[in-house]
Amino acid sequence: MRTHEVTNQPPALVDYDVAADPTLLAGLHAFGAGWAEPKLHEVGRLAGSGHVAELARAVNEHPPVLHTHDRFGNRVDEVEFHPYWHELMQLAVAQGLHAAAWRTPRRTAHTARTAKLLVWGQTDAGHLCPVSMTYAAVPALRHAPELAARFEPLLGSAVYDFGLRDPETKRGLLAGMSLTEKQGGSDLRATTTKAAPAGGGAFRLVGHKWFTSAPMSDLFLVLARGPGGLSCFAVPRVLAGGERNAIELQRLKDKLGNRSNATAEVEYDGAIGWLVGEEGRGIRTIMEMVSATRLDAMTASAAGMRWGVVQAVHHARHRRAFGARLSDQPLMANVLADLVVESEAATLLGLRVAAATDRAAAGDEAEAALRRIALPAAKYWICKRGPVHAAEALECLGGNGYVEESQMPRLYREAPVNSIWEGSGSVAALDVLRAMATCPESLDAAVDEVAVASSEDARLARALQAFRKELGEAGELEVRARRLARRLVLALQASLLLRYGAPAVADAFLSSRLDGDHGGAFGELSSRVDLHAVMERAEVHTGAGEHGVPAPEPEVGTRSGASRVTRAHATG
Numbered sequence: 001m002r003t004h005e006v007t008n009q010p011p012a013l014v015d016y017d018v019a020a021d022p023t024l025l026a027g028l029h030a031f032g033a034g035w036a037e038p039k040l041h042e043v044g045r046l047a048g049s050g051h052v053a054e055l056a057r058a059v060n061e062h063p064p065v066l067h068t069h070d071r072f073g074n075r076v077d078e079v080e081f082h083p084y085w086h087e088l089m090q091l092a093v094a095q096g097l098h099a100a101a102w103r104t105p106r107r108t109a110h111t112a113r114t115a116k117l118l119v120w121g122q123t124d125a126g127h128l129c130p131v132s133m134t135y136a137a138v139p140a141l142r143h144a145p146e147l148a149a150r151f152e153p154l155l156g157s158a159v160y161d162f163g164l165r166d167p168e169t170k171r172g173l174l175a176g177m178s179l180t181e182k183q184g185g186s187d188l189r190a191t192t193t194k195a196a197p198a199g200g201g202a203f204r205l206v207g208h209k210w211f212t213s214a215p216m217s218d219l220f221l222v223l224a225r226g227p228g229g230l231s232c233f234a235v236p237r238v239l240a241g242g243e244r245n246a247i248e249l250q251r252l253k254d255k256l257g258n259r260s261n262a263t264a265e266v267e268y269d270g271a272i273g274w275l276v277g278e279e280g281r282g283i284r285t286i287m288e289m290v291s292a293t294r295l296d297a298m299t300a301s302a303a304g305m306r307w308g309v310v311q312a313v314h315h316a317r318h319r320r321a322f323g324a325r326l327s328d329q330p331l332m333a334n335v336l337a338d339l340v341v342e343s344e345a346a347t348l349l350g351l352r353v354a355a356a357t358d359r360a361a362a363g364d365e366a367e368a369a370l371r372r373i374a375l376p377a378a379k380y381w382i383c384k385r386g387p388v389h390a391a392e393a394l395e396c397l398g399g400n401g402y403v404e405e406s407q408m409p410r411l412y413r414e415a416p417v418n419s420i421w422e423g424s425g426s427v428a429a430l431d432v433l434r435a436m437a438t439c440p441e442s443l444d445a446a447v448d449e450v451a452v453a454s455s456e457d458a459r460l461a462r463a464l465q466a467f468r469k470e471l472g473e474a475g476e477l478e479v480r481a482r483r484l485a486r487r488l489v490l491a492l493q494a495s496l497l498l499r500y501g502a503p504a505v506a507d508a509f510l511s512s513r514l515d516g517d518h519g520g521a522f523g524e525l526s527s528r529v530d531l532h533a534v535m536e537r538a539e540v541h542t543g544a545g546e547h548g549v550p551a552p553e554p555e556v557g558t559r560s561g562a563s564r565v566t567r568a569h570a571t572g
Contacts, residue, residue, distance in 0.1 A: 008319060011318065018045075018047040020541070064260070085127060098156070132293050133213055144276040166238055180210050180211045193222070194226075214263075220235045222235045224268075228280040231282040235272070247271050298378050305342060306347065344502075353378055373446050374449075378492070379428050386415040387416050493513075
């Protein structure tokens, strides 16, 4: 009798089209970016391939390593990456996930990019950090037109070109941000890094940064105190002519998640930089970058939700217990359907904020006002829901989900970071109040967005009324900032689901999140919800001839060669 015959285990979920997501596609068309659907499916088939799954696994099991000196004692400040990291970066840049959207003439370029990020974000989250930083650097850099003219074409290039070289001799660049310091954290006004004029319009920066995202980048936006106050500076890793700038990487952070990406403490020891924006208005300038990265943080959380629920549904469809498939067990079906509801609400809101970004760029003041309040509110709530969603999706796989080989622990570790980066939960919630105070039309725009569908469903009308009532209540608003942000986001999500989502999903969302006794745990949907109709929206089809394509052969080795690494100078 064979004791190790494998039965009652699901097949590997590979070789499927990640973009075959009905809510994603509905939102893509609803917000005017349907032209991008063919390319989105190309990205989806690649993201769902077994090859890319192997790349993602390997780069998380073999994180980057910092080399501060060579064997002779010379300072080198190099970050060593697994070769699969570079392949992931090549793929992401070639797909235009970095700064290409700023150079695309399409009016809905940012919506299309966000849709691609929702798909590609289901591979490895770590390499998306430099991709996101590069995307976000462009609107800030445009405050210095001469610098933008020099660097923006290279930041938007479709070529990933790593190595420590004069940036203007390269075929493509990456950008990062270097903001927080150990004494300040989110309080950027506590910055102590100094910037002194060095002649010719340049400044010399001296100071220590506690968290610098993507330290292998070619160009950083850095906050420092100049003669005119706290200002933003563009600081390259390598100066014109090939001389290394005076930037030292002190150590890499040993993080809970985001293991494939490097995050460093950086010392600026007289590094050369150039002013970006008005001197003394550095925080306002850098907020252009932070706003863009907030959109990506929210999108990454929504992508993680989708990946997690697809994994959970796939497992439950193939696993049997107590005489039936897990997905046919009533309570498990409730849990899975509830996970789908959360995921689809996050997806639609992410696309809606991206659409507001496009429309604001085209001069629509109402959309700019909507984005001002909806972005921090959505960033707060969706990123808060990510960790609990990941935990429940992992639990659907039982003990198998708790094992590293399932990749679910990676999702679980990754989930909290988006809530922390670009302003933690309270910072984002307080920014919602700031938007109401400094841009009153933003609240009007958000209420109008909800009201479009409030006449269609009494539950949404009541939720909108409750939100308005709480705004008018006596007492300190700041204490209730999180409640207000949550109420606003749930109303926005309900309105979007009513207009663009599946009726079964919209009904489940409104009956649980707005009009029910939903305790916060998943699996508490009403018995009248069509659970299987909702759950089916997270089913995917695998294999050639359906929605997938055969995975290409790995170009840089297999699992047996996964420990091989290549030395990438700090731009790798």
